Each structure stands twice: as C-alpha cells, then as structure tokens.
Amino acid sequence: MNEVExxxxxxxxxxxxxxxxxxxxKIKMSDCFVILDDVQFQKNGVQNRNKIRNxxxxxxxxxxxxxxxxxxxxxxxxxxxxxxxxxxxxxxQSYSKTRNWLKYKDQLFDIxxxxxxxxxxxxxxxxxxxVKELKIKTxxxxxxxxxxxxxxxxxxxxxxxxxNADIYISGVGSKNYLDETKFADKNIDIHFMQPxxxxxxxxxxxFIANLSVIDFIMNGTEEEIDLYFSDEI
Numbered sequence: 001m002n003e004v005e006x007x008x009x010x011x012x013x014x015x016x017x018x019x020x021x022x023x024x025x026k027i028k029m030s031d032c033f034v035i036l037d038d039v040q041f042q043k044n045g046v047q048n049r050n051k052i053r054n055x056x057x058x059x060x061x062x063x064x065x066x067x068x069x070x071x072x073x074x075x076x077x078x079x080x081x082x083x084x085x086x087x088x089x090x091x092x093q094s095y096s097k098t099r100n101w102l103k104y105k106d107q108l109f110d111i112x113x114x115x116x117x118x119x120x121x122x123x124x125x126x127x128x129x130x131v132k133e134l135k136i137k138t139x140x141x142x143x144x145x146x147x148x149x150x151x152x153x154x155x156x157x158x159x160x161x162x163x164n165a166d167i168y169i170s171g172v173g174s175k176n177y178l179d180e181t182k183f184a185d186k187n188i189d190i191h192f193m194q195p196x197x198x199x200x201x202x203x204x205x206x207f208i209a210n211l212s213v214i215d216f217i218m219n220g221t222e223e224e225i226d227l228y229f230s231d232e233i
Contacts, residue, residue, distance in 0.1 A: 007166035009191075012036060012143070012159055015073045015123045017063055018050040018212040019130075021228065022195035026171075028136045028229045029193070032163055035127070037074040037120050038144040039155075041065070047073055048119055050212040054094045055204040058211060061087050065119055074120035074144055081115040084122075088112035091214065098203060098218040104133065130213055134229060153179045160188050169193055198228040 011030040013023060015037045027033045041047055049062035064079040078084075088109060095101050107129055116122040124142075131140070141163075148158045156178065160168050167189045170178065175192060183190055197209040200220040217225065 007189075008032070008164055009167045009169055010034065010160050010163050010165035011169040012156055013171075014039060014042075014045075014047060015120055015127075016046050016050065017048050017119070017123055018052070018061065018126060018214055019046070020050065020195075020210055021198050021213045021216050022193075024130060024134055024136065024213055025195075025229060025231070026169055026193060027131065027138050027140070028134070029231070030138050030169055032165075033138050033140045034143050034146075034159055034163070035124070035140060036143045037124075038072045038142075041071055041073050041076045041119075047123075048076075051210070052091065052094055052212050052215055053202070053204075053208050058208050061090060061212075063087075063119060063122065072144075073123075074118065074142075076119045078116055078119055078122070081117075084112045084114070084116065095214070095218040099221070100218050104217065107133075130217070133217060134213075134225065136229070152177050153182070157182055157186065157188070161186060167191055171195065198224065200224045 009029065009031045011026045012034040013026065013036060015035050016023060048065050049060050051058045051060055053059070064083060066077045066079055091108065092105070111125050111129060114125070127140070143159065146159060146162055148155060148162065150158050156168065165188055168183065169191050170193065172192050172194055178190065180190060198216050198220065199207070200216060202208065202215070202219050
C-alpha cells in the first residue's frame with residue numbers, strides 16, 4: 001500500500017440530475033463523498049438537467065423547477081411531476097434496445113413513478129441507484145447534515161476539516177476559486193482530477209461522449225465499466 005492509499009481522500013460535488021460518468025469516477029476514488037445539497041441552485045447548470053442520446057443525436061433531459069431566486073438545491077421544487085413519466089418514456093425509447101436495458105429498467109421505472117416534490121430527493125434516489133449498480137462502496141454524506149455556513153473555498157475547506165481529509169479530490173474548474181494556500185496550511189493536499197469520459201460501443205454511430213452515466217451503463221460491457229472505474233489516484 002503506497003503513501004496516498006494511507007491518506008483519507010474526500011470529494012465534494014453539487015447534486016446533479018443524471019450525472020455523467022466522471023462524477024461517479026470521482027466518488028469511486030474517494031473514501032467519502034459529500035453532496036452539496038444546501039448551496040444555491042444554478043440556473044442553466046446540470047443540477048436539473050443532463051444529456052442522453054437516441055439514434056439521431058444527443059439532447060437534454062430537463063426537470064422544470066420553480067423560479068424562486070436564492071434557493072438551495074435541497075428545497076428547489078419540481079414544477080410539474082408529470083415530466084417524470086415523460087422522462088421515463090424518453091429513456092425507454094432511447095435505450096430499450098441496449099444490451100443492459102432489461103437489467104435496469106424496472107428499478108428506473110420505480111424511481112420515475114414517484115411524484116417527487118423536491119429536485120434534491122429525485123437526484124439523491126438516482127444517485128443511490130447508480131452507485132449501487134456501479135458497485136461503488138464510498139460513504140455519501142449530504143452537506144446539509146454538516147451545518148457549515150461558509151461559502152466557496154472556505155466551505156470546501158471546512159468540510160474537509162470536518163471529515164479529517166488528507167486529500168481533497170477536485171475538478172479542474174475549482175482552480176478558479178480554491179485558496180490552495182489555506183488548504184496547505186491545514187495539511188490538506190488538493191488533487192485536481194481531469195475528467196475523462198469512457199469509451200464504449202453505443203447503439204448508433206458516431207460515438208457521442210460526455211453523456212449521462214445512464215448511457216454508459218445501458219451500453220457498456222461489465223468489463224468496460226469495471227475498467228473505467230478501476231483507476232485510482
């Protein structure tokens with residue numbers, strides 16, 4: 001076991017709807033993952049939408065939410081629960097001929113049959129499903145349970161301190177706001193993870209990258225999925 005393996009690795013990310021594969025790769029690489037569910041909802045982000053594909057092209061699946069400003073993700077309400085059945089039918093139409101459709105369809109149907117009031121609850125149930133099926137054992141904590149009130153870099157640092165992190169696994173975009181000096185002062189190393197999408201055979205050509213992980217688990221072989229998630233720091 002090398003020195004890095006002896007250190008506690010934490011990753012943190014905002015709640016997302018149908019996240020892409022690198023989101024779950026980061027979770028797999030961590031000893032603990034924190035869902036930022038009590039930060040402000042971002043309009044036109046991926047907290048309530050993501051991309052899948054059909055035989056023709058990629059497209060967005062979007063959950064409509066209320067337009068109240070300054071609300072956190074965990075209290076953001078879904079405007080029309082009928083959209084969930086529409087999303088289910090779109091997913092069914094897009095993936096019913098894939099190799100793994102029969103393996104996952106009933107579990108997904110059960111989720112999309114629930115009339116969720118809050119976006120965060122829908123995202124959390126989908127996250128739980130994907131994590132289980134990807135055989136990821138990383139403990140997951142909601143930031144709302146930690147009761148930390150700082151913002152941006154200070155928020156991330158406080159979460160890392162609270163969870164006794166030695167290493168913080170971060171997306172490269174966080175370089176714009178993380179105060180690396182303060183992390184160093186607390187003896188917390190930052191590992192900037194460059195996201196890489198998996199390669200696998202889709203039902204139609206050409207290959208389209210950077211889709212929701214649902215596209216990967218529906219089309220990928222067990223070997224491809226295991227290989228993609230086997231990488232460590």
